[in-house]
Amino acid sequence: MRVLITSGGTTENIDQVRGITNFATGSLGKRLSERFLMAGHEVILLAGLQAIVPDEQKALTIIRISDVASLSTAMARWLPTSDVVVHSMAVSDYTPTYMTDFDTVAASGDLNSFLAKTNDAGKISSQSDYQVMFLKKTPKVISTIKVINPNVILFGFKLLVDVSKEKLVDVASQSLTKNKADFILANDLTEINASQHHAFLVSQSNSGFVIEESHTKDEIAALIVAKSEETYDKNHSGRNR
């Protein structure tokens, strides 16, 4: 199988010297890549600029991703020929459009006028005590995956912070349906550290949602590889992986 893995975080530039970064080390994406490679699959790894990645090796292609726009471009390039997508990247929800001093915004009668503005300078000036930044939603990359390649097996990720298991599974189930994903891995930042990574892999069967629990990055990686192979075999009965 050819497996497309996204890993690490994206950064949306504010100006040429600053940006909004999503924190993500890329360590799960690295572990996932290594597991798929060990199982004999080809891996295309779209990795954030700061993400850790596996050592160079045959059957592994690493492409560095800066922002959401570059992620979309790489997706469009690699998705049509992939069998599996594991979209674990922490993608920026919003991108900055304009930043200016607070007094200018407070004095304006029409806040909507700021939504169309952009900054000219390479480095936004910084004199005032308070500043205001306007941001707009980025395109949801996950929602385009099954549109571009309806046959791909899609693993999406949902990261929340300090919520109940019920909330995690509920959000994952919604994402599963909305994005036509085959699996959503739901995890909570407060349960991720160097030694543990608690997660629920949510999928749908004829009789309802199926929830499988993992406790470490290695368990998550093993489970995702096994589920990928199982689903591929079911979809392609009689054909080689």
Place this chain on the structure above:
Amino acid sequence: MRVLITSGGTTENIDQVRGITNFATGSLGKRLSERFLMAGHEVILLAGLQAIVPDEQKALTIIRISDVASLSTAMARWLPTSDVVVHSMAVSDYTPTYMTDFDTVAASGDLNSFLAKTNDAGKISSQSDYQVMFLKKTPKVISTIKVINPNVILFGFKLLVDVSKEKLVDVASQSLTKNKADFILANDLTEINASQHHAFLVSQSNSGFVIEESHTKDEIAALIVAKSEETYDKNHSGRNR
């Protein structure tokens, strides 16, 4: 001499999963550290989380810095016993205080009320098409250096984007006076790449401003080491470095 070098960039958290990062690789700080070490000096390197750093070695202490607050803390700890400070770090000018959806801000009659607000959630919700972020100015670390240690030899940095030499030198001269710095290295992002690093080192003599030009990171590092030693000798005539 004991030399305190700051390098790389700081990151101010928006919530637990996102932050505003100042882009900086730390490569000049690494080169500077290596040059000072080669010349027999002790180096304390305060390095941003993503900054590249020299290999571990005797006489080198590396301390990782996340945000402006952690930089201030480390400065207060190491400044009193340092002879030279080379403050090359790209420090965040602003830190996020509150982020909410655009409609809430547009509907409010009093924008000042948002300046006192903070977000509760570990991860700020992201449903609306536009969001607004409020930011406040961070304390200027460079302005505190000579207050904490009036005898330290201070090298400050000014990074601008696509300006004239006159503008660069003008801004550097102002920073020199305002922060009681001994030297300001003024550089322009458009003249920094893998092979070149054009910069002006600005200082003050009895007869006016002195401007010395460098064209590479190695030239900059050599110049800063030479100027440090020269100034130290002048200040401590008859004593050992």
